[in-house]
Amino acid sequence: xxxxxxxxxxxxxxxxxxxxxxxxxxxxxxxxxxxxxxxxxxxxxxxxxxxxxxxxxxxxxxxxxxxxxxxxxxxxxxxxxxxxxxxxxxxxxxxxxxxxxxxxxxxxxxxxxxxxxxxxxxxxxxxxxxxxxxxxxxxxxxxxxxxxxxxx
Amino acid sequence: xxxxxxxxxxxxxxxxxxxxxxxxxxxxxxxxxxxxxxxxxxxxxxxxxxxxxxxxxxxxxxxxxxxxxxxxxxxxxxxxxxxxxxxxxxxxxxxxxxxxxxxxxxxxxxxxxxxxxxxxxxxxxxxxxxxxxxxxxxxxxxxxxxxxxxxx
DNA sequence: CAAATATATTTGCATTGACAAATATACTTG
DNA sequence: CAAGTATATTTGTCAATGCAAATATATTTG
Numbered sequence: 001x002x003x004x005x006x007x008x009x010x011x012x013x014x015x016x017x018x019x020x021x022x023x024x025x026x027x028x029x030x031x032x033x034x035x036x037x038x039x040x041x042x043x044x045x046x047x048x049x050x051x052x053x054x055x056x057x058x059x060x061x062x063x064x065x066x067x068x069x070x071x072x073x074x075x076x077x078x079x080x081x082x083x084x085x086x087x088x089x090x091x092x093x094x095x096x097x098x099x100x101x102x103x104x105x106x107x108x109x110x111x112x113x114x115x116x117x118x119x120x121x122x123x124x125x126x127x128x129x130x131x132x133x134x135x136x137x138x139x140x141x142x143x144x145x146x147x148x149x150x151x152x
Numbered sequence: 153x154x155x156x157x158x159x160x161x162x163x164x165x166x167x168x169x170x171x172x173x174x175x176x177x178x179x180x181x182x183x184x185x186x187x188x189x190x191x192x193x194x195x196x197x198x199x200x201x202x203x204x205x206x207x208x209x210x211x212x213x214x215x216x217x218x219x220x221x222x223x224x225x226x227x228x229x230x231x232x233x234x235x236x237x238x239x240x241x242x243x244x245x246x247x248x249x250x251x252x253x254x255x256x257x258x259x260x261x262x263x264x265x266x267x268x269x270x271x272x273x274x275x276x277x278x279x280x281x282x283x284x285x286x287x288x289x290x291x292x293x294x295x296x297x298x299x300x301x302x303x304x
Numbered sequence: 305c306a307a308a309t310a311t312a313t314t315t316g317c318a319t320t321g322a323c324a325a326a327t328a329t330a331c332t333t334g
Numbered sequence: 335c336a337a338g339t340a341t342a343t344t345t346g347t348c349a350a351t352g353c354a355a356a357t358a359t360a361t362t363t364g
Contacts, residue, residue: 015274016182017199017219018293019175024220025300026168044350047169061312067169068176073351075314097312097359122167128295137292141170143280144289148177196320213342225321227344249329249342 015144026125033117039110044069046114048077049086049103053111057102059092086110167296178277185269191262196221198266200229201238201255205263209254211244238262 013021027043034041041049047067052058055066064074078101081087086107092098103111126134165173179195186193193201199219204210207218216226230253233239238259244250255263278286 016178019171020220022293022297023171023175068172070352125296125300128299140289141174144277145174147280148277222322
């Protein structure tokens with residue numbers, strides 16, 4: 001009586017819940033892919049590596065903001081990832097408060113291996129949307145994000 | 153150099169990240185609304201109350217699944233919410249393993265007060281989408297969810 | 305330039321949630 | 335009906351996170 005009655009009783013899932021459900025499934029799927037490769041990486045760690053691989057070195061604070069993670073939590077994730085040898089903390093030349101986090105060669109190599117997990121999960125997720133719809137979904141989400149951030 | 157360079161360097165945020173960002177903003181906004189009302193409720197607790205208010209009494213397991221929460225975590229949230237007097241655990245008549253979680257009068261009253269927070273946040277979030285687009289966004293997300301769940 | 309203020313990172317602490325083991329009750333099968 | 339199996343909830347334990355305080359470095363102001 002479960003998915004049946006839910007489908008009936010829930011004419012329209014609220015946006016907050018729906019986003020949570022979708023995101024949870026993506027996290028699950030990604031972690032399954034990672035585990036299948038024998039890698040012991042959390043989704044958060046995966047995101048951090050991805051950021052660095054895609055955007056290049058940046059400070060801990062920038063990194064934290066971009067993956068929506070608290071600064072303290074970021075410190076600890078950096079400890080883990082540095083411990084595994086995937087990244088390096090360098091001091092910024094001009095501003096010695098600031099770190100410059102950069103991938104090591106091992107980190108780069110790891111990302112090469114991860115990039116297709118990433119693609120596989122995302123395309124599986126969006127497989128029932130055609131190209132136009134995927135772009136629209138993206139656009140809508142960006143607009144919602146901006147609406148929430150710019151509280152005019 | 154922040155939002156500027158991000159906007160430049162990020163041609164297209166990946167779906168996983170984007171969902172996380174949007175969801176985090178919604179959670180923040182909702183918790184701010186709750187705090188502004190002097191209520192000490194987490195987003196999770198808010199969701200639980202909402203489920204019960206919208207769908208009526210159900211078991212702890214159903215409730216947990218519907219808000220994507222672990223069973224053990226649900227037990228503790230129920231402890232809190234029962235402690236605050238917003239809900240009641242009743243034993244199911246036929247199956248005495250199962251609980252029937254139902255809102256108390258105080259819980260109902262609380263939801264009356266919360267329902268407009270909820271509406272306010274959701275309509276603020278979607279204010280830059282017209283009616284059609286809101287429906288589409290919803291539809292796309294549902295389809296993505298199903299694609300992820302039915303791993304054919 | 306010294307003091308006050310601001311920013312980046314780290315650390316301490318409390319809370320949350322996932323996972324697994326324990327418990328209680330129901331169902332199934334021989 | 336007894337034994338074994340399945341399901342619902344609770345509890346123990348641990349990792350992850352948010353928040354606040356501490357520390358280090360920069361910047362601003364008088």
